[in-house]
Amino acid sequence: MQPSYVFKASKAMANLCTEMDCNKDGILNEEFAFINAKHNRCKNFKTVTLRTYHPILRKTICLAKMEAEAESSENLEIFWKLLNEMLEEVNNQTGVRQVFGEYILQKCSSCEFHYKQSVHRHAKKVSERSADFINLAEGLLDALSISDFNVASSEIKDFIDNNAYHQQLNGWYKWWLQRKSHIFRAFKAENTPASNLAEIGHAKIASVGRAFMSLLEGLEKTQHSLSCKMLKYVCLIRDYRKVARGPQATNERLKNITLVVVSVLIVLHGVIGYPYPGDNASTEDLVKYYFCCLYTTREICGFLMLCHGIFVSVSTIERMKRRLGLRRRQNHNPTFLVQEKILELRSEGYANLDYRSMWRLLNSQYNLTVTQETVRLCLRAIDSVGVESRRRHRLHRRSYFNSGPNYLIHIDGYDKLRSYGIAIHGDIDGYSRRILWLKAGPSNNNPTYIAKFYLNFVKESRRIPRVVRADAGTKNVIVRDLQIALRFDHGDAMSELRSFSTGRSTGNQRIERLWRNLSESFTSFWRNTFAYLRDADIFCTAEPLHIECIRYCFLPLIRSQLQEFMETWNEHRVRRQRQIQAHTGVPNVLYFQPQMFGTFDYSFPLQCSVETLDELAVEYSEEWPIRGCSEEFLELIRYLTGEEPTLFLIPQDMNEALQNFCVLIYMCDSITGRI
Template identity: 45%
Template sequence: MMKRLRLRRYGAESPLINIVQKIIQLHKQGYSNIGYRAMWKILNSCCGINATQETVRIALKAIHYDGVVARSRRRLVRRRYCNLGPNFCIHIDGYDKLKPFGISVHGAIDGFSRKIIWLTASHTNKNPRNVALNFVEFLRQSKRVPRLVRSDAGTENVIIRSIQIALRAVHNDNMSGYRSFSEGRSTGNQRIEMLWSFLCPYFTTFWRNMFKDMIDNGELNNTNPVHLECVRFCFLPVIQQHLDIFSKICGIVIEFGHNVKLIKTMASRMLCTTSHYFMTLSTIPMTYHVTKVIFDDITRLYTKPMLPRGCSEEFCQFIQQITSVNLDDFNVVDTPQEAKTLFCMLTSVLP
């Protein structure tokens, strides 16, 4: 009667062998990361097993000791990133922190050595042809195609995706063709997101505060397209210069307060030197050679050159007319304060 009604006497515990077998079965079904209290509730309420919490705790400790120790530490267990060599996987993404002021940044980083492959500022990082130009120039200089390219699912990466798949289609490894390009959420693109976190204190904070101060002082109206063109005309070369310096120094030192520590500490795990990239590249074959001739056709058909100083041709011609200064002569402006002075001068004479 009691068995038919699924009743049991209070305190009557199921045999230990049945408890252990059911716990092992639940582990195989996906319940391997829960604690003994949750396991005890599942056993008693859903599995028809009568067991005390103490019995379940001891059984779990014997069955899965590593899991018990990990849960007792109350620490997040991070997934391990695996990259077998330089150019095994490169990560690309756009950076929009300065986009409200008319400046867009796009970058790429090698997942193995953390070498910055490109870091460019321009008027847009959403045009697939402009973005693809950076990738093609990287292929042209290295004469190699990376094994895998990782990006988000944005439309700005569609041409890079097509170029990567086309160049890797002739190879016979397990990641050739369509497998050579990986798309996913931007937050899961670990290496490039790490780069953006480093870029913020070294670069973004200064420029964002500067532009916000200009807005507060009435010098900049970021809703005015003419002002945004002036921002790019005056500040873009200086911003690109800062990005180039950041690309060179970020793998060498990192500053904590007033102390400068070499990359033997945390920075050594984040950003390695350029020599690490090239030395390992020559010993570990993780890339595939391509002929340089095809890049001329790819550049002509699928890319678009960046605008000079990030501005339209009409705007640059207009600036030359009202200032009677050749466009190349503006390159003498190489500091943020000089760029700000030039910006104020241009906005004062423009309608």
């Protein structure tokens, strides 16, 4: 998504933008922001007000306000300095051309426009010589060099000094002269946007994930994002209409203004969904957990009966839900909160999710209550291009047959991030499409690592799958031997050697389809992130130390997101499709409640003790290294920092991981002499 922003000069101008959407011409398909920043526009009045327009709510909402009767010069200097740095990162109206085309430039109000407008207003004060005043003022604007500007400046200064309104005109002249680097062509930088510097800003402060952040801190975060070229700005103003300008402040309001910076940004805390209470939890806790996972009452009843041995009726669960206050209707979160969370999730790698997947993620993992229709409208408002491209997509599948849970499970490795030092390995049940494990680490070719995943799954379920399907190669030899050995005495038609099947990767259909879903909703974000670091010459794929730094900084975050993806996938509902014979429903329900669908679990009982599995794990498997890094690299971290690397805090978001990575890269390059 390429965010589009409309910058306006006042609340009245912001309301004009609301009117622009009344005709539904599609120009306001995304979230637009408006800032009203006035500095000494009237005596003792300085204020910055930030508003945003929500297409769903069809109105503007105040996000933050900074007011001061005697604001310190330091705060004002920081504020305008940050805005300067923001604008220097943006090419002159490039965003306007990209999104709306060349024709829209005719409707853009620039700094020069506001200057000319101010000139004509003040020319009325010298009506007898208004033409001379306008010519002299425009001479300042037309000057292309500093020397020409100085000549024009001395001429208009002489004119002002010899005029009866010289005091007012002198104040006007000094006000614009202080902003000469942004207004007059003789001083304007080549990459300065043609927009009003004193009245610009944007409404992405809440999406950086910092609760109770002040306006200045938010602008610092914004400037950091811009320096990474992660945002593009569009400065658009529709046909100019004459509206009232300048602050409309009453004496009573001026008396109440105090030295304070107030942040009223509402930021979601990103609380992961209701945690699993444990096998021995009370019935009420289990009902609450399964309700938060978006299961129906009958599905909850099935889980309690088949997985926990608790026999309760559907009506009992309904009464329990009412007593616990568990309801979805008429209990929805405000739309703007949902929109903020969607924007945050899209910035963290979920930009390609369809509205059903986003709805399930919000409800099950982030403790929000929202309808699919609301999510659909929000996604269409945020990313109409992406919605349209997904709507036109047509998926063609080959036929696939699987009788029940654990009838045939598929294991495979995913190598799209291997060039950056991160490998993914997964296992999926062919019948229910439930993900059995999804892991990320330094390698998915080491057979001892894969054997560890398999033994952990067998130990947790205490069952052996009927057949394991894998690609041919040495990476699966230990899993093959373990599966054949554990299935050797079961005596069915697929026991012994037939319990493990190998073939080409293209024939491993279920897991390959899972990799496609993973690529669309997860992997593409990380590939783009690492590719950006590589193209910016921050990261080199041929440097082993850089690969270790990637693993140390980003692997914990990737593992956390993979776990989140797996939980969301296992709780989503597989839709019924025309002309395709496939089982539909929730993967967890299909896997744990096969009796509800006329089948049964095809796994076989474990014929050895758990202690035997532990001995096999010690003999034939191996855990991934700590943080996915080699001992030599961890020793280097100890040498550079003087502290134990395993005690460092794990990054909680992308910004922290990037900061840690840049620091580590700099320290390693300083040792190797790369810088």
